[in-house]
Amino acid sequence: MSATKAMRGRRHFRCFSLALSPTAPDLVLHKPSIFTVQTEIFTLCDAATVAGGKLNILGSFDTIGAQSFPCDHPLCAVACKLRFDVGEEGRHWLEMHFCDPDMRPVLKPIRQDFEIRIPGHQSQTHIHIWQHLGFHLERPGEYYFELKVDGDTKSRIPLYVVQAQRR
Numbered sequence: 001m002s003a004t005k006a007m008r009g010r011r012h013f014r015c016f017s018l019a020l021s022p023t024a025p026d027l028v029l030h031k032p033s034i035f036t037v038q039t040e041i042f043t044l045c046d047a048a049t050v051a052g053g054k055l056n057i058l059g060s061f062d063t064i065g066a067q068s069f070p071c072d073h074p075l076c077a078v079a080c081k082l083r084f085d086v087g088e089e090g091r092h093w094l095e096m097h098f099c100d101p102d103m104r105p106v107l108k109p110i111r112q113d114f115e116i117r118i119p120g121h122q123s124q125t126h127i128h129i130w131q132h133l134g135f136h137l138e139r140p141g142e143y144y145f146e147l148k149v150d151g152d153t154k155s156r157i158p159l160y161v162v163q164a165q166r167r
Contacts, residue, residue: 042089048079065164
């Protein structure tokens with residue numbers, strides 16, 4: 001597979017090594033390293049399942065309304081789909097953090113170890129779903145779900161918690 005084909009439609013970070021010498025008049029570029037773990041999906045939803053290798057998401061949302069605080073949200077899921085390229089095979093780990101508006105943890109961070117195998121020359125995906133049987137929200141504000149892969153933040157999504165109007 002050509003580098004152009006592998007890069008089409010993907011955001012990449014390139015790292016170049018430079019070799020400079022007083023006796024060499026030209027700049028020498030060494031082969032670039034491309035880091036490409038991509039977060040294709042990271043969403044808060046009512047429910048999510050995996051069937052036949054497909055991620056099924058029901059009711060993706062970013063806002064919760066409550067008539068009074070503190071409140072409890074009864075059930076939700078966080079769905080994540082990551083894409084790994086050739087050269088990124090091996091053991092990895094991901095963490096999901098849920099923080100309040102002051103960036104204090106609402107839930108203990110959840111960690112999962114997994115292994116990526118890439119047969120041939122096609123990228124591979126890893127899907128993970130966290131089912132939450134409820135969490136406590138102290139007050140309105142902008143909460144965050146943060147996804148880390150191998151310790152690096154890959155995505156952060158807001159959860160807007162608002163005061164709902166009484167009917």
